Amino acid sequence: MKLTLRVWRQRAADADGAMSTYEVDGISADMSFLEMLDTLNEELILTGEDPVAFDHDCREGICGACSLVINGDAHGPERTTTCQLHMRSFADGDTIDVEPWRAAAFPVVKDLVVDRSAFDRIIQAGGYVTAPTGAAPEAHATPVPKPDADLAFEHAECIGCGACVAACPNGAAMLFTSAKVNHLNVLPQGAPERETRVLDMVAQMDEEGFGGCTLAGECATACPKGIPLVSITGMNKEWLRATRKVSGR
Amino acid sequence: MTSEYTEFTTGEPLADHKAPAGPVGERWDTRRFEARLVNPANRRRHTVIVVGTGLAGGSAGATLAEQGYHVVQFCYQDSPRRAHSIAAQGGINAAKNYRNDGDSVHRLFYDTVKGGDFRARESNVHRLAQISVEIIDQCVAQGVPFAREYGGLLDTRSFGGVQVSRTFYARGQTGQQLLLGAYQALSRQIAAGNVEMHARTEMLDLIVVDGRARGIVARDLITGEISSHFADAVVLASGGYGNVFYLSTNAMNSNATAVWRAHRRGAHFANPCFTQIHPTCIPRTGDHQSKLTLMSESLRNDGRIWVPKAKGDTRPANEIPEDERDYYLERIYPSFGNLVPRDIASRAAKNVCDEGRGVGPGGQGVYLDFADAVRRMGRKAVEEKYGNLFDMYARITAEDPYTVPMRIYPAVHYTMGGLWVDYDLQTTVPGLFAIGEANFSDHGANRLGASALMQGLADGYFVLPATINDYLARNPGQDRVDAQHPVVQEVLAETEDRLNLLLSVGGDRTPDSFHRELGELMWEFCGMARSGSGLRKALERIPQIREEFWRRIKVPGTGEEFNQSLEKANRIVDYLELAELMCLDALHRAESCGGHFREESQTPDGEAARDDDNFAYAAAWAFTGTGEAPILHKEDLVFEYVHPTQRSYA
Numbered sequence: 048m049k050l051t052l053r054v055w056r057q058r059a060a061d062a063d064g065a066m067s068t069y070e071v072d073g074i075s076a077d078m079s080f081l082e083m084l085d086t087l088n089e090e091l092i093l094t095g096e097d098p099v100a101f102d103h104d105c106r107e108g109i110c111g112a113c114s115l116v117i118n119g120d121a122h123g124p125e126r127t128t129t130c131q132l133h134m135r136s137f138a139d140g141d142t143i144d145v146e147p148w149r150a151a152a153f154p155v156v157k158d159l160v161v162d163r164s165a166f167d168r169i170i171q172a173g174g175y176v177t178a179p180t181g182a183a184p185e186a187h188a189t190p191v192p193k194p195d196a197d198l199a200f201e202h203a204e205c206i207g208c209g210a211c212v213a214a215c216p217n218g219a220a221m222l223f224t225s226a227k228v229n230h231l232n233v234l235p236q237g238a239p240e241r242e243t244r245v246l247d248m249v250a251q252m253d254e255e256g257f258g259g260c261t262l263a264g265e266c267a268t269a270c271p272k273g274i275p276l277v278s279i280t281g282m283n284k285e286w287l288r289a290t291r292k293v294s295g296r
Numbered sequence: 297m298t299s300e301y302t303e304f305t306t307g308e309p310l311a312d313h314k315a316p317a318g319p320v321g322e323r324w325d326t327r328r329f330e331a332r333l334v335n336p337a338n339r340r341r342h343t344v345i346v347v348g349t350g351l352a353g354g355s356a357g358a359t360l361a362e363q364g365y366h367v368v369q370f371c372y373q374d375s376p377r378r379a380h381s382i383a384a385q386g387g388i389n390a391a392k393n394y395r396n397d398g399d400s401v402h403r404l405f406y407d408t409v410k411g412g413d414f415r416a417r418e419s420n421v422h423r424l425a426q427i428s429v430e431i432i433d434q435c436v437a438q439g440v441p442f443a444r445e446y447g448g449l450l451d452t453r454s455f456g457g458v459q460v461s462r463t464f465y466a467r468g469q470t471g472q473q474l475l476l477g478a479y480q481a482l483s484r485q486i487a488a489g490n491v492e493m494h495a496r497t498e499m500l501d502l503i504v505v506d507g508r509a510r511g512i513v514a515r516d517l518i519t520g521e522i523s524s525h526f527a528d529a530v531v532l533a534s535g536g537y538g539n540v541f542y543l544s545t546n547a548m549n550s551n552a553t554a555v556w557r558a559h560r561r562g563a564h565f566a567n568p569c570f571t572q573i574h575p576t577c578i579p580r581t582g583d584h585q586s587k588l589t590l591m592s593e594s595l596r597n598d599g600r601i602w603v604p605k606a607k608g609d610t611r612p613a614n615e616i617p618e619d620e621r622d623y624y625l626e627r628i629y630p631s632f633g634n635l636v637p638r639d640i641a642s643r644a645a646k647n648v649c650d651e652g653r654g655v656g657p658g659g660q661g662v663y664l665d666f667a668d669a670v671r672r673m674g675r676k677a678v679e680e681k682y683g684n685l686f687d688m689y690a691r692i693t694a695e696d697p698y699t700v701p702m703r704i705y706p707a708v709h710y711t712m713g714g715l716w717v718d719y720d721l722q723t724t725v726p727g728l729f730a731i732g733e734a735n736f737s738d739h740g741a742n743r744l745g746a747s748a749l750m751q752g753l754a755d756g757y758f759v760l761p762a763t764i765n766d767y768l769a770r771n772p773g774q775d776r777v778d779a780q781h782p783v784v785q786e787v788l789a790e791t792e793d794r795l796n797l798l799l800s801v802g803g804d805r806t807p808d809s810f811h812r813e814l815g816e817l818m819w820e821f822c823g824m825a826r827s828g829s830g831l832r833k834a835l836e837r838i839p840q841i842r843e844e845f846w847r848r849i850k851v852p853g854t855g856e857e858f859n860q861s862l863e864k865a866n867r868i869v870d871y872l873e874l875a876e877l878m879c880l881d882a883l884h885r886a887e888s889c890g891g892h893f894r895e896e897s898q899t900p901d902g903e904a905a906r907d908d909d910n911f912a913y914a915a916a917w918a919f920t921g922t923g924e925a926p927i928l929h930k931e932d933l934v935f936e937y938v939h940p941t942q943r944s945y946a
Contacts, residue, residue, distance in 0.1 A: 058857075059857065059858075075581075075582055075584060077581040077582060077584075078582075078584045079586070081586065082584045082585070082586050085584070085586055085808070086584065089806050089808060089809075091852075092806045092850060092852055092861060093804070093806065093850070095852065096852070097852055097853055098852065098860070098861060100858055100860055102374060103548060104373060104378060104380070104547040104548055104549050104550075105378075105380060105382065105383045105547045105548075106547070106548060106586065106587045106589075107383050107545075107589050107590075107688070108688065108691075109382050109383050109469060109471075109472055110373075110378040110380070110382050110383065110547060111377070111378060112373065112374065112378050125691075127691060131688070131691050131692070133691070133692070133694075135694060156518055156858060157518075157857070157858040160858065162374070163374060163375065164374070164375070164495065166375065167375050167376070167377070167483065167486075167495075170377075170479070170480060170483045171483040171484070171486050171487035172487065174480060174483065175438070175480035175481060175483055175484045176437065176438050176439045176480070177484065178434070178437035178438045178439075178481070179359075179362045180355070180358070180359040180362060180434060180481075180757045180758070180761070181430075181434075181757075181758075182437070183430070183433040183434045183436065183437035184433065184437065185433055186392070186432045186433045186436040186450060187394070187449055187450065189436075190444075190447060190448025190449055191444055191448050192448050193444050193445065193446050193448065196441055196442070196443070196444040196448075199439070199441040200441040200443075200466060200467065200473075203441050203466075203472075203473055203476065204469070204472075206382075206472070207375065207377055207378075230439070230441065231439050234439050234441070236436065236437055236438070236439045237439050
């Protein structure tokens with residue numbers, strides 16, 4: 048196939064950016080979207096142009112590094128990560144817009160690469176169980192009902208890619224934060240820190256400059272791992288409960 | 297049979313002086329008791345650098361910080377949560393014997409030594425089996441959502457090369473869940489100020505002062521700034537070197553630079569030719585292929601592997617009647633069937649494809665068929681067990697594995713070789729430790745499924761935090777080193793010169809074109825089957841590629857910016873040296889063992905024939921210069937408990 052790409056180019060965080068147009072030819076339907084970009088980059092290097100910078104690593108849909116807005120959709124037209132999107136989703140002659148995640152809390156580093164360290168700081172605020180190495184009881188000491196374990200797993204599937212933020216009209220990080228809160232708060236191991244976890248993580252989320260949630264639901268539609276929208280209502284419930292329970296906060 | 301290759305010299309034998317004598321089951325207790333401790337109040341005065349944040353690095357960083365050390369940690373990814381351990385699918389082994397199926401620490405120890413084809417150190421492997429049970433406890437306490445039974449207890453499944461069900465799992469993403477556990481523990485320590493985390497920062501060299509590892513040189517991948525960092529000990533948890541083959545299941549940016557630069561600075565590199573080719577990966581589709589995707593080994597529990605009996609049979613799978621199919625693993629290995637170890641399954645797939653019975657484009661594939669499983673268990677149960685793997689397969693191939701058999705082919709997946717370490721996980725450079733896939737210690741010549749996660753976490757949570765104390769306690773007041781130190785100045789200058797040279801060549805070939813060329817050469821001559829003549833060809837060709845690289849490489853942009861081409865090119869510099877050592881090691885080891893299959897050394901029925909009389913040792917290589925003959929130091933392997941036999945899975 049032959050395609051026209053309109054790609055966001057931005058030399059550095061503090062530089063102005065603009066869309067640049069490129070033609071690519073000889074693209075096969077079996078290529079992944081990133082392999083199509085590899086093809087473009089190989090050509091750009093040889094013609095002396097700066098190749099397009101984009102984040103990627105495992106290319107198996109699990110590391111969460113890849114992060115492209117394709118034709119206006121986070122991760123493109125299929126419900127998956129960009130690296131698992133294949134060119135068979137496009138047709139010969141298509142024009143494709145490729146942009147970085149757009150959110151105030153995710154500043155652009157270069158071209159299509161953004162800084163998502165705000166997510167790390169939300170986890171640092173309380174997205175863990177305090178269980179120092181060596182202090183663990185026997186694994187079978189606390190049975191966990193299968194429905195609870197499955198629910199925790201469903202939320203733990205979040206790969207921290209940030210598509211939820213990119214898709215949200217408000218640039219909110221509620222789905223990411225709620226996935227971690229729910230993962231740990233439904234498990235007995237997470238119970239002792241249940242209240243401080245949700246309060247501290249939400250406070251950090253607000254501090255990072257993410258927008259407010261209006262339950263538009265775009266986040267859950269874009270999420271490549273299918274974290275459901277009810278995750279957010281679950282976190283809101285946890286937050287209300289914690290606010291009532293923890294005096295003075 | 298003895299070694300045929302003469303382009304190296306043999307140095308003094310190497311021995312592990314850290315493993316205590318005595319019964320194997322007591323050695324770890326003895327070592328922990330004999331190891332000196334650092335007073336908790338003194339720990340904060342010690343800085344430890346940890347490179348990498350996968351299962352080994354993440355767990356080590358968190359645990360050392362919990363103990364009170366000041367940890368300075370690095371990863372090239374934008375977040376420590378993205379290290380490639382995250383992609384591990386199948387599970388983690390532990391000798392819990394929750395199934396009451398005859399498992400024990402001793403059986404896990406035995407299976408691992410045998411699975412590794414008797415090329416691992418007994419002391420290390422036994423310790424790994426002992427610690428395995430503590431790992432599960434630790435991970436459950438952190439909130440890792442392992443699969444559970446309806447009674448609320450942990451579920452397990454079986455994996456290749458063993459006959460018990462000891463693999464704990466979290467659907468098809470055990471690696472991600474275990475890594476998030478370690479990442480969360482690490483995040484807690486970052487928040488507490490005990491870990492100074494440098495993401496998007498890549499180690500480019502090791503600083504060795506007065507014979508001891510004292511720091512690293514690293515590049516900030518966003519600004520391009522090259523800086524030096526200092527410590528009382530350095531821990532490399534930078535993973536394996538499978539990407540030397542260009543196409544592998546490793547992440548695109550996984551690389552060998554940290555371990556190779558450490559090797560150049562004096563750390564011996566052990567068994568570099570021991571690479572694991574995983575049998576169940578999705579076949580490549582064309583020249584554009586940038587990486588290969590693994591389908592978890594757990595699929596072999598219920599999927600049946602077959603090819604047509606006739607050569608060149610191009611009928612669709614569903615039109616080939618039952619009696620015209622060859623379920624070759626079940627036929628050749630009736631007692632283990634589809635669950636033979638990875639090296640054996642991979643080689644068998646290659647053999648049937650070489651016979652002209654492979655399926656799919658180019659005949660480079662075999663079927664992994666779930667029709668029987670769907671009939672036996674029902675589609676819903678198959679979905680529950682393997683749903684996300686099937687979805688992934690369908691997305692990549694546009695075929696539905698519930699109705700059409702999967703096509704799979706072997707691909708490079710893991711490297712058993714790595715930096716040589718003693719029982720304390722210390723390399724031959726004092727103060728430099730290597731953990732996880734970066735070291736060579738526990739898997740011998742073939743790693744069993746679900747053992748990489750076990751080893752990474754054993755090293756990081758439990759082994760290193762105990763043994764590094766001993767080193768720090770014995771070296772309490774090392775001289776201060778700073779950026780003005782002449783050695784540091786020299787390492788910084790060398791690094792800058794190398795990057796500037798890459799940027800200044802201005803040739804006509806991209807970094808990827810060299811990487812692909814090297815990878816194809818390695819896959820052909822140092823892949824699933826190796827021969828003396830093939831390896832000699834590769835050894836002749838690699839220096840030519842290296843020479844061409846420095847003449848024709850083109851790296852756009854500058855060093856003072858985010859420059860992914862420069863990152864790649866710099867990693868290829870190291871692959872071009874490492875590849876040569878891998879081929880040399882493969883050539884000198886004129887026996888077959890585990891994943892290392894020498895065509896000249898096979899049994900009458902085509903299985904790997906070991907040569908214990910001549911090769912029952914770990915080969916630890918010392919660097920002498922680029923393209924110069926290295927020095928081989930042999931560590932003899934002594935088997936007191938598991939006596940080497942011809943492995944049999946028939």
